[in-house]
Amino acid sequence: MASPMIYPANSVAEVDPYGLSGTILLDGETLIAPFTLSLQAGWTALLGPSGSGKSTLLRLLGGLDCEAELKGTRRGAERIGWMAQSDLMQPRLSVLQNVMLIEMLAGRKPDRNRARDLLAAVGLSGLESRKPSALSGGQRQRVALARTLMSDAELILLDEPFSALDPATRATMQDLAFDQFAGRTVVLVTHDPAEALRLCQTIWGLEDHQLQPLEPLAGTKPHDLADPALLATTARLLDDIRESA
Numbered sequence: 663m664a665s666p667m668i669y670p671a672n673s674v675a676e677v678d679p680y681g682l683s684g685t686i687l688l689d690g691e692t693l694i695a696p697f698t699l700s701l702q703a704g705w706t707a708l709l710g711p712s713g714s715g716k717s718t719l720l721r722l723l724g725g726l727d728c729e730a731e732l733k734g735t736r737r738g739a740e741r742i743g744w745m746a747q748s749d750l751m752q753p754r755l756s757v758l759q760n761v762m763l764i765e766m767l768a769g770r771k772p773d774r775n776r777a778r779d780l781l782a783a784v785g786l787s788g789l790e791s792r793k794p795s796a797l798s799g800g801q802r803q804r805v806a807l808a809r810t811l812m813s814d815a816e817l818i819l820l821d822e823p824f825s826a827l828d829p830a831t832r833a834t835m836q837d838l839a840f841d842q843f844a845g846r847t848v849v850l851v852t853h854d855p856a857e858a859l860r861l862c863q864t865i866w867g868l869e870d871h872q873l874q875p876l877e878p879l880a881g882t883k884p885h886d887l888a889d890p891a892l893l894a895t896t897a898r899l900l901d902d903i904r905e906s907a
């Protein structure tokens with residue numbers, strides 16, 4: 663039998679470095695009641711209905727500007743990889759320049775070959791010189807994903823990154839992101855129970871101002887789309903969500 667892993671008490675912060683705890687207030691009212699969110703390497707989902715506060719929680723975790731206020735503590739990263747719900751495309755820049763934008767803004771020399779490779783990986787080869795206005799919504803979302811994949815930050819925050827994609831492309835992009843972000847700490851905001859179960863080792867449900875742990879699906883991620891356990895657990899989770907709505 664393998665001996666248990668023992669961490670010295672003062673190394674806890676290294677093991678579990680990111681998190682958020684406290685209460686989130688919006689206009690003086692409780693948006694999210696007292697909670698503790700502690701993040702480990704790997705994928706964590708924030709699942710919940712529209713307006714429950716998922717994006718707000720993600721923004722606060724990233725230390726980004728927000729209407730809401732955290733009464734509590736944040737353990738964030740110095741640098742984050744951030745994919746917003748809106749694609750944040752710069753309309754005057756080409757697709758390729760948009761993929762390299764974060765590096766350019768940070769004054770780093772962008773890796774043009776990597777940006778091209780990532781555009782190919784998201785299925786957009788040949789569109790490098792187009793302007794964002796000449797792309798479909800799903801194509802724009804894939805440009806935004808390629809831009810986030812350029813990040814070498816340890817903490818990656820994804821706000822509904824696959825929402826505009828057709829089911830086949832969505833699964834391919836989920837697999838790509840899962841592969842590319844291996845070893846990092848990823849927080850995924852989603853409405854989709856199947857997406858959360860397929861990718862995430864930890865799932866938090868946000869509803870009625872409460873953040874509560876939900877049971878993830880055991881086994882190696884990402885789960886096959888046709889995995890019977892994934893289908894059955896998704897159906898059960900959807901039923902639970904509909905019952906509590």
Ligand SMILES: Nc1ncnc2c1ncn2[C@@H]1O[C@H](COP(=O)(O)OP(=O)(O)OP(=O)(O)O)[C@@H](O)[C@H]1O
Nearest residue numbers: 688693710711712713714715716717718719729747
């Ligand atoms: N800029 C803002 N000013 C005032 N209230 C805001 C602002 N942005 C969001 N809110 C409010 O904060 C609450 C939480 O919004 P948030 O965007 O975090 O929810 P969400 O769960 O991410 O929703 P969705 O799934 O629809 O994106 C909502 O009641 C929303 O109306």
